[in-house]
Amino acid sequence: MGSGPERPSQALLRLVNGYQVTQALHVAAVLGIADLLTDGPRSSDDLAAAAGAHPDALYRLLRALASVDVLREEDGRLFALTPIGDGLRSDAPQSVAGWAAFVGEPYYWxxxxxxLHGVRTGENAFQHVNGVDPWTLRAREPERSASFDRAMASVSRQVAAAVIAAYDFGRFGTIVDVGGGNGAFLAAVLAAHPSTRGVLFDQPHVVSGAGPLLVAAGVADRCETVSGSFFDAVPAGGDAYVLKAILHDWEDDDCLRILRTCRxxxxxxxxxxxxxxxxxxxxxxxxxxxxxLNMLVAPGGRERSPEAYAALFAASGFRFVGFTPSGAPAGVFEGTAA
Ligand SMILES: C[S@@+](CC[C@H](N)C(=O)[O-])C[C@H]1O[C@@H](n2cnc3c(N)ncnc32)[C@H](O)[C@@H]1O
Incomplete structure (x- = not known):
């Protein structure tokens, strides 16, 4: 970095080149570089041998990541994790390793x-490139599905503590997490509120991978897993129905179908x-x-304002109660079955 304030053209160039940082982080995550640095600094040659990478090419990747404060380069081509880079460890409390590994996968990238095609035509970019929607592709390809579920667990861990602190889930007996993925969010809710019970609902190939996470969180004995499609039916009789990062995946007509199934x-x-x-x-x-924009590109949904959620709720048999922000980039839009 040069000295002095960044000129507008420099700021623009930095934004334009953002893709390079994304892909560098993706490669570091897939190679497991942060996990290899958990016990302290290591040389780039040592890391290359451990990760199965080309020594010179890996050194160039690592020094680029050190220039943006993800790693720190020390004498003798030694590299250490910085506080930012620590989040690339797969077992970091707020790990984003799963997300970094996922976003650079060729089919998503x-x-x-x-x-550009999507913006010109309004068509879905993911469908245009892959010929199917993301859910169909992942149902066919177990590796892609597992990687996405891990990515969502990464993202859920980023917001779970703040959402659980801001909203009282402890007042419910049974909480049904509809489209709950591998259970990262529901497990955090159940762990925070020992009197609650959970039902994790998602597609069969997704809930089948939830067991280890529920066991590790110590909530497996209070959480049932059920599979199916939220366009057909979801488990009946819960006190609260969570839809976390579900409605934003869909356009309004499909949101109404999901909400009416829940209702x-x-x-x-x-x-x-x-x-x-x-x-x-x-x-x-x-x-x-x-x-x-990510919703536009991939699943074909959109982010919404509180007013837009209130309108969806009203059209599907719910009274909109309000929005509880959490300080993290997710809050709770609450409705009551009217
Ligand atoms: C963006 S992910 C959110 C996962 C989880 N709620 C979270 O926040 O980490 C969307 C979820 O919807 C699930 N899903 C997609 N179509 C579904 C369907 N027809 N029925 C049930 N679940 C579905 C996916 O398997 C995925 O787990």
Missing amino acids: QAWGAL RAMPDGAALLAVERDLGAPNAAPESKFSD
């Missing part, structure tokens, strides 16, 4: 490469809790605005 399963007065981002004000909330 190439969908983002078709953003049919819910007793009057049960709570519908959509854990989602608030789209945010103009010129602000870049995480939400870029998540919205």
